[in-house]
Amino acid sequence: MEDGHKFQEVSKPKYDCLLFDLDDTLYPLSSGVSAQISQNIEEYMIQKLGMEAAKVAQLNCPLYRIYGTTMAGLKAIGYDFKYDDFHSFVHGRLPYNNLLKPDPVLRGILQSLPVRKLIFTNADTNHAVRALKSLGLEDCFERIISFDTLNPSNNTNPPCEKDGSEYAGIFDFCEHIQRPESDMILPKTPVVCKPFEDAFENAFKLADIDPQRTLFFDDSVRNLVTAKRLGLHTVVVGTSVRSMGVDHALESIHNMREAFPELWDSDEKHEIVQYKVGIETPVKA
Secondary structure, X not given: OOOXXXXXXXXXXXXXXXXXXXXXXXOOHHHOHHHHHHHHHHHHHHHOOOOOHHHHHHHHHHHHHHXXXXXXXXXXXXXXXXXXXXXXXXXXXXXXXXXXXXXXXXXXXXXXXXXXXXXXXXXXXXXXXXXXXXXXOOOOOOXXXXXXXXXXXXXXXXXXXXXXXXXXXXXXXXXHXXXXXXXXXXXXXXXXXXXXXHHHHHHHHHHOOOHHHEEEEEOOHHHHHHHHXXXXXXXXXXXXXXXXXXXXXXXXXXXXXXXXXXXXXXOOOOOEEEEEOOEOOOOEO
16 A cells, blocks of 8 residues: 555445345235136146145145245156146236236336345246236346246156155155154155255355345245345345344335335445545545
């Protein structure tokens, strides 16, 4: 450092990236989208996979709870279908324009934010694009990290494993539900999805995200618990009650400005500033 000069490092903003879930986060649960998706999943299981309605009712929630998504669970227990076929049936038939309306308030909030904004969803890219377009938010995000991003292959099932060996057929998941205390080993899923750590870690690498400086918005507490464990700052959306392991709670995504006013200050000078003695004109280092 030359004599007569002083360098002062101005602190960096706390957050340089905002990561958003899509469904029931950027729009409310009351929209009816999730209810329609659930109905479509059940119809897919009956019409495409040949399952009885009673079995669908028995399996749907436990598969979702254990494997992150119902699709991931169906793949794990041995059902053979292509990802695109599933998403086309479950999301492709949604009446987006009837369920989702443009949200100019949220659009204004997002466009005024001077930090990176990304979508991180378990849904496929087509669903994300169509939902964002219906909300009038299609140009508000730098990138969409979706099912397609994390699961680029559309191949049919790889062989499932049980006790370290390959086996054919459908795993008897109903037996596991009936005897949860047994030592039955559940098969793994080939699907990468939230709430599991590998999905988050892949997203960090793909989008060059520093979790320590990222604020993550999601309606799912279990997703947020994983995110918190990996270093993200977490916000549950859709409730004013903050659960254990979650940093903040927003009843609506529209409350962002009131909850995080500091986000709008992050475009101020946060570079190393050089001052000459007697002169206070900052110069970027």
